[in-house]
Amino acid sequence: MSAPISFEAPRGMRDFYPEDMVWRNRIFDAWRAAAERFGFKNYDACVVESLELLQRKSGEEVSEQIYAFEDKSGRKLALRPEMTPTLARMVAARQSRLPFPIKWYTMAQCFRYERMTRGRKREHYQLNMDIIGSDEILCEAEILGAAVAAMREMGLPDTAWHIHVSSRALLGELLAKSGIPQDQHPAVFIALDKRGKISDEEIASLLRNEGLNDEAIAKTFELLAVTSLEGAAALAGEDSPALADLRKLFAMADEMGYGEILMFDIAVIRGLSYYTGIVFEAFDAQRKFRAIFGGGRYDSLLALVGGQPTPAVGMGFGDVVVGEVLRDLLGETCPIQRDGYLIGYMTDEQRPAALKLTAKLRAEGHKVDLSLVAQKPKHFFGKSGNSSALEAIYIGPDDLTAGAVQVKNLETREQRTLAL
Amino acid sequence: MSAPISFEAPRGMRDFYPEDMVWRNRIFDAWRAAAERFGFKNYDACVVESLELLQRKSGEEVSEQIYAFEDKSGRKLALRPEMTPTLARMVAARQSRLPFPIKWYTMAQCFRYERMTRGRKREHYQLNMDIIGSDEILCEAEILGAAVAAMREMGLPDTAWHIHVSSRALLGELLAKSGIPQDQHPAVFIALDKRGKISDEEIASLLRNEGLNDEAIAKTFELLAVTSLEGAAALAGEDSPALADLRKLFAMADEMGYGEILMFDIAVIRGLSYYTGIVFEAFDAQRKFRAIFGGGRYDSLLALVGGQPTPAVGMGFGDVVVGEVLRDLLGETCPIQRDGYLIGYMTDEQRPAALKLTAKLRAEGHKVDLSLVAQKPKHFFGKSGNSSALEAIYIGPDDLTAGAVQVKNLETREQRTLAL
Numbered sequence: 001m002s003a004p005i006s007f008e009a010p011r012g013m014r015d016f017y018p019e020d021m022v023w024r025n026r027i028f029d030a031w032r033a034a035a036e037r038f039g040f041k042n043y044d045a046c047v048v049e050s051l052e053l054l055q056r057k058s059g060e061e062v063s064e065q066i067y068a069f070e071d072k073s074g075r076k077l078a079l080r081p082e083m084t085p086t087l088a089r090m091v092a093a094r095q096s097r098l099p100f101p102i103k104w105y106t107m108a109q110c111f112r113y114e115r116m117t118r119g120r121k122r123e124h125y126q127l128n129m130d131i132i133g134s135d136e137i138l139c140e141a142e143i144l145g146a147a148v149a150a151m152r153e154m155g156l157p158d159t160a161w162h163i164h165v166s167s168r169a170l171l172g173e174l175l176a177k178s179g180i181p182q183d184q185h186p187a188v189f190i191a192l193d194k195r196g197k198i199s200d201e202e203i204a205s206l207l208r209n210e211g212l213n214d215e216a217i218a219k220t221f222e223l224l225a226v227t228s229l230e231g232a233a234a235l236a237g238e239d240s241p242a243l244a245d246l247r248k249l250f251a252m253a254d255e256m257g258y259g260e261i262l263m264f265d266i267a268v269i270r271g272l273s274y275y276t277g278i279v280f281e282a283f284d285a286q287r288k289f290r291a292i293f294g295g296g297r298y299d300s301l302l303a304l305v306g307g308q309p310t311p312a313v314g315m316g317f318g319d320v321v322v323g324e325v326l327r328d329l330l331g332e333t334c335p336i337q338r339d340g341y342l343i344g345y346m347t348d349e350q351r352p353a354a355l356k357l358t359a360k361l362r363a364e365g366h367k368v369d370l371s372l373v374a375q376k377p378k379h380f381f382g383k384s385g386n387s388s389a390l391e392a393i394y395i396g397p398d399d400l401t402a403g404a405v406q407v408k409n410l411e412t413r414e415q416r417t418l419a420l
Numbered sequence: 421m422s423a424p425i426s427f428e429a430p431r432g433m434r435d436f437y438p439e440d441m442v443w444r445n446r447i448f449d450a451w452r453a454a455a456e457r458f459g460f461k462n463y464d465a466c467v468v469e470s471l472e473l474l475q476r477k478s479g480e481e482v483s484e485q486i487y488a489f490e491d492k493s494g495r496k497l498a499l500r501p502e503m504t505p506t507l508a509r510m511v512a513a514r515q516s517r518l519p520f521p522i523k524w525y526t527m528a529q530c531f532r533y534e535r536m537t538r539g540r541k542r543e544h545y546q547l548n549m550d551i552i553g554s555d556e557i558l559c560e561a562e563i564l565g566a567a568v569a570a571m572r573e574m575g576l577p578d579t580a581w582h583i584h585v586s587s588r589a590l591l592g593e594l595l596a597k598s599g600i601p602q603d604q605h606p607a608v609f610i611a612l613d614k615r616g617k618i619s620d621e622e623i624a625s626l627l628r629n630e631g632l633n634d635e636a637i638a639k640t641f642e643l644l645a646v647t648s649l650e651g652a653a654a655l656a657g658e659d660s661p662a663l664a665d666l667r668k669l670f671a672m673a674d675e676m677g678y679g680e681i682l683m684f685d686i687a688v689i690r691g692l693s694y695y696t697g698i699v700f701e702a703f704d705a706q707r708k709f710r711a712i713f714g715g716g717r718y719d720s721l722l723a724l725v726g727g728q729p730t731p732a733v734g735m736g737f738g739d740v741v742v743g744e745v746l747r748d749l750l751g752e753t754c755p756i757q758r759d760g761y762l763i764g765y766m767t768d769e770q771r772p773a774a775l776k777l778t779a780k781l782r783a784e785g786h787k788v789d790l791s792l793v794a795q796k797p798k799h800f801f802g803k804s805g806n807s808s809a810l811e812a813i814y815i816g817p818d819d820l821t822a823g824a825v826q827v828k829n830l831e832t833r834e835q836r837t838l839a840l
Contacts (some may be wrong), residue, residue: 010469123466370459
């Protein structure tokens with residue numbers, strides 16, 4: 001025998017035992033149900049992507065965190081850190097024949113090589129929903145509506161969280177009014193996005209490095225003190241197109257029944273630099289956790305990877321943070337949904353009858369967990385406590401003679417008779 | 421602007437556009453439904469695995485085909501070529517507290533760095549079902565029964581395919597009776613598995629290299645000429661334990677309603693060397709395609725990765741071959757399942773009413789594809805032909821006045837009235 005192997009998953013990677021999958025499937029099922037209900041079509045692509053594509057699009061921070069490798073032909077490949085570059089590639093490849101606007105979703109595994117602090121993982125799954133080919137604000141409203149539907153489907157009450165909404169375009173207008181030239185805006189966005197992670201002094205120093213003078217820096221921080229859409233309107237003016245877009249989104253959210261969840265928050269920036277319009281991030285009401293989901297309008301991405309310029313809105317919704325929020329709110333144990341049958345038998349002589357009954361129930365669409373060995377009734381019912389079945393059927397010699405079995409409800413303990 | 425990027429997926433990797441996902445989801449949904457109905461519990465693990473674990477278990481052929489790479493700490497990682505080593509690791513890690521026997525399933529992406537011949541891909545998805553901790557032949561019967569249920573769920577008739585069943589243990593008994601010592605059996609299995617890929621002369625030469633004399637080689641080929649369980653019984657003797665196991669499996673398959681699909685086929689070997697008992701492979705009836713699924717009993721794998729010796733049966737069922745079989749049988753176009761609503765509106769004035777109706781229908785659980793822009797009725801109904809919705813609702817100014825809309829069935833063209 002050779003040396004023992006570690007039974008642990010590689011560092012930062014997750015194993016999902018059946019009890020973990022109950023949680024994961026709760027999230028995945030809610031994602032799928034919401035996206036389908038909102039008319040998004042499912043797509044997918046391999047987790048292995050060309051490194052060049054990922055580097056072209058990503059901000060520099062992500063680029064350092066990419067798991068890159070070469071295949072045996074020297075091809076430079078990587079495990080994708082996010083789905084959007086792949087989506088842009090797939091859309092660009094068929095740009096002349098796709099029926100725009102398209103509404104697509106996927107649930108994609110993504111990798112980041114991060115320092116392993118505070119239990120952060122190096123891989124996660126992410127629901128991505130995107131609408132490509134329309135500049136209507138209804139796109140933003142549909143995407144946020146689908147995210148709200150997913151949160152409700154998971155059992156999270158509307159009061160437990162908020163969607164913080166801002167607009168890159170609005171902040172751009174306001175920065176321009178403060179005398180900060182357009183070409184400095186991307187750097188300002190990146191600097192402001194670090195707020196909370198580094199001190200305001202450090203941000204000011206970053207802005208100074210970008211060529212902003214002290215007055216412009218002071219004005220930038222003043223903008224961040226705006227706390228309402230009305231406050232923003234006072235600065236931007238009522239004729240601001242970005243303000244009109246935000247107002248439209250809030251009105252639509254009301255009409256679609258989730259206006260209460262939305263709040264204006266000028267501090268939402270989104271780190272990556274490709275957003276162009278409305279941006280949003282969802283947080284638990286107590287701000288105990290990182291962002292649950294986030295996204296926005298990115299009208300210039302397709303051109304960036306080489307496609308035709310095309311308006312687009314998208315969001316990413318990871319499984320890790322929402323899992324933490326769910327457990328924090330609902331407790332560690334995911335409630336069992338009892339379902340189907342547990343079937344046992346006393347000796348091998350009753351096994352053929354058990355097999356036939358099992359096959360019949362399964363053919364009718366029922367879930368049946370069939371005992372793999374003959375068991376005494378005490379042993380069978382003793383183990384039934386661990387089962388997620390709704391009803392238990394035990395077949396003994398007398399049942400075969402009688403041609404009927406007792407069906408025991410494991411929740412209510414009631415019994416009924418079933419003809420064999 | 422920099423040089424254009426290729427819009428293709430990396431070589432051997434697959435993109436799934438929505439029309440491809442219809443097929444993929446047909447397969448995945450059938451896998452999930454069948455495994456759940458048979459009482460298997462879902463598990464999963466990251467596609468990145470430690471290289472050492474994969475090399476420990478895999479046959480030499482697979483080992484050369486592994487996508488291996490190092491992370492930035494010099495950890496040797498790989499994209500798994502199969503799920504079984506990961507399953508063995510996860511089970512070994514909790515061997516003292518898992519409620520054996522366990523029935524687990526997963527739908528896992530797996531990678532092989534293969535030569536790109538005849539459209540073979542470098543990644544695929546695989547349903548894995550395993551029962552660990554029981555030596556009952558009912559385990560084999562349950563796993564095959566679940567695979568049959570998945571095939572039926574996909575719409576494949578029972579007559580379109582067969583499960584070829586043999587037994588490593590039986591072949592071992594027969595080889596021993598032919599005077600071939602136990603320690604040469606693994607090499608004989610690997611040589612015989614190459615049948616059909618290389619000539620019988622080349623196999624004979626491989627066997628000669630393993631130390632078999634001409635008589636033993638002739639006897640080995642004689643065994644492969646056995647075509648029925650009765651023929652095998654004549655050679656093995658009625659007291660053969662391996663024969664008894666096979667007979668038990670055929671009887672259970674009859675009782676479970678899939679006996680007609682099973683056939684004895686002594687030529688089924690399974691390349692990888694860790695199988696110990698019954699082995700099986702499914703093929704389309706015309707043998708046009710590669711194996712649809714395969715597996716068997718592997719009682720020594722857990723000990724191989726460092727766990728306690730534990731009996732186990734498992735199978736792998738890839739998405740590529742069954743997809744080819746499905747398309748061959750059912751045609752290239754996956755039939756549309758019409759579902760839900762398509763909603764449009766004439767001007768932005770009707771949009772709030774459309775949004776409210778949409779929100780109401782979605783809250784009731786319906787799928788609604790809402791037009792992102794106001795459209796003339798001609799344009800709206802013209803595009804409805806491409807939709808998979810069952811009913812179309814168009815809201816014009818008169819409908820708002822009337823307080824009711826027409827609902828048009830896109831299949832039957834019938835109309836009904838719905839109050840707003």
